[in-house]
Amino acid sequence: MKDTIDLGKKRDDAFITEVEAHSGQKFSTCYQCGNCTAGCPAGFAYDRQVNQIMRGVQLGLRDKVLNSRSIWMCLSCSTCSLRCPNNIDVATVMETLRHMARKEKRVAVPKVEKFWFSFLDTVRAFGRSWEIGTMALYMLRSLRVFTDLDLAPEALKKQKLPFKPHSIPDGGAAAVTRIFKRYRERAKREGVRP
């Protein structure tokens, strides 16, 4: 059985202010029409629909929002932002919430984060994404060795899984690596996990 939410006690005004400040969006302009939910292509994988995430922030329910799986399943396609009749950039809100959840060390779907690391590792190393490298790193990190392996033959046939990394002329890869380094240092200063 679920407990009734005491809206007075649970309301975290600092949370609302923080999300508004970081995302640049004003939550009182959302009138809960549900158009963000209606168009969301990842909605099937959400534990709470987008408009419910928005509602959670409106009510200042920090735990409900930041512990949600939905913010990790978001594809950042921005259909929600495009459809919003009140010009709220909902995709940026989702992005903001992911950053906040990471800072608070609560990642509801760790394997999404692991996939990001795997992807970014290849970019850091080669300046561009390298599919097979991403795949291998993700398998090692998540121990999900057989995930989507059945798709490999088809992808190989279409030359979507090159064995060699893409190369960038004129030291592009090194330049990208430097960018990563800079950000890693900033993350260290601000106390965020890179």
Added chain:
Amino acid sequence: MRIGVFICHCGSNIAATVDCAKAAEIAKSFPDVVYAADTMYTCAEPGQAAIEAAIHEHKLDGVVVASCSPRMHEATFRRTVERAGLNRYMFEMANIREHVSWIGKDKEANTNKTAELVKMAVAKLRNNSPLTAKTFDVTKKVLVIGGGVAGIQAALDCAEGGVPVILVERESTIGGKMAKLDKTFPTVDCSACILGPKMVDVAQHPNITLYAYSEVEEVSGYVGNFSVKIRRRASYVDWEKCTGCGACSEKCPSKKTPDAFNEFTGLTTAINIPFPQAIPKKAVINAAHCRQLTKGKCGVCAKTCPTGAIDYAMQDAFVTEEVGCIVAATGYELMDWTVYQEYGGGVWPDVITSLQYERLLSASGPTGGHIVRPSDGREPQTIVFIQCVGSRDKSIGRPYCSGFCCMYTAKQTILTKDHLPWSRSYVFYMDIRAPGKMYDEFTRRAVEEYGVEYIRGRVSAIYPDGQGRYVVMGADTLLGEQVEIKADMVVLAVGIEAARGAPGLAEKLRISYDAYGFYMESHVKLKPVETNTAGVFLAGVCQGAKDIPASVAQGSAAAAKVLALFARDKLENDPQTAQVDIRRCVGCGKCIRCCPFGAIKDSEIRGENKAQVIETVCQGCGLCTATCPQGAIQLAHATDNQILAEVNALCR
């Protein structure tokens, strides 16, 4: 001169941040001030009585009240001093509420500012002189612009009151949007059956002159004496001869003319009468689609017409009418919903507007009242209604609610069930707005008795499924899930905007309009029918979204205003008009050229050209006084000397 000063507390509105007693004390030191007091509510009866008593007791010949904006109570206090025997223009008002107490919290500074504003008012008053209004005749005739239900009601009520009415309608028939509706909520009675008799009354009333297929070209003059130039568009049919038999339309070979009356759901002929109950029931040729007018050969209608009414050479004609009042009832248009690319942007044939659906439901519509899909003529099984398309949507610049869509959508779902008992209707809504009498019960009836499925959420996209149906992707926010419906037909409750050309007409009438083209009433709550231009009134949706009962009520309200104005034989002008000092005037004529009202004319006085103000026409705008190089033209009650006295009082 003996001046009395009254400083109002306005309860705590002023007294909370202004020391009124101290301000009154300071006022006593101003020149000519023989009496000063502070009162709780100066506008209340005891407050006004105190002013009257002070005028008698202290033999005052001028009064200053420091209180709210003159827009609120200047007229009140002018009447007060008049009752005590003073001229109403021997009164000045200092605004110490909006300009002082409401905008600052520092009591000492506020009190000083109050004293300074009073000082200015006293200085002005010392230079005032009594002014008297002139009277002028009223043309007891009214112009009603727009022949929708609001305009029809205003015209009929004025005509019943014995006032001759000129009714101008842009289309070839009156009836407006209501004539296009099949049934009306919440009684589901036939729209044509209840509007028809009113339209016939308009045609038959001896006091009403109807100019259909006409537009207002120019408006000049002022309350009581407007002059209106009306363009009678060329219909290419002599309406004196046309009997409305319809033979021309039957024979017309140009049968693929878009049918505007049916909201382009069907086709019609180039010469046609929009619908059977049209008033006037006269034929009009659509020049863009007539073979005779575009290619120069055809002439079938001219040969067919039994009365020889067809005239291909007809030109627009102009008539000028003199009227005393004008009622604007120009109505609305649906906004261009094709900005919604996610709903197909007008590409999918079975995604239609609510007004188009209304024509499909109507027995006089293109399908004879059968609901069929425009694409293939099949009866739809599943119909999805989407509300708030182009309403309450800031992202496309339409933040307002269109007011009546919730109700007509409920009506359309009920009619759908009546027409197609096996069909299933879904309504996507955000909120149900049904505050009228029997309105909420009506929407409940759609759900409880007709089994209409209301889904609380918006629709993100509509796309064809490739098998002739449409997938409607929405959300049910109450369920907290995404939902999808395969629909045969989608009806969009499209939001409204002001009628085409509404801002242009507003400029001709010299009335204001908002960012969306809706006309501005004089006061949101207390003057909903008046405009800021005397003698111009509003009726119907041109002022803002409203349904039929509200439009009819406002039509009657506008008529009441017209009849009240015409109850007087003479009107008084505002004597705050421009006055020419002929000794200074050099006859350069600059004032004549700059006057927006044509209120100044050239006249010869002892062989010299001089400007002369027509006092009843002058609106007191002051453009001429600012233009006159000699300072010869002065605006009464705002002369250079009066303004300079105020400046001196403040700056010295």
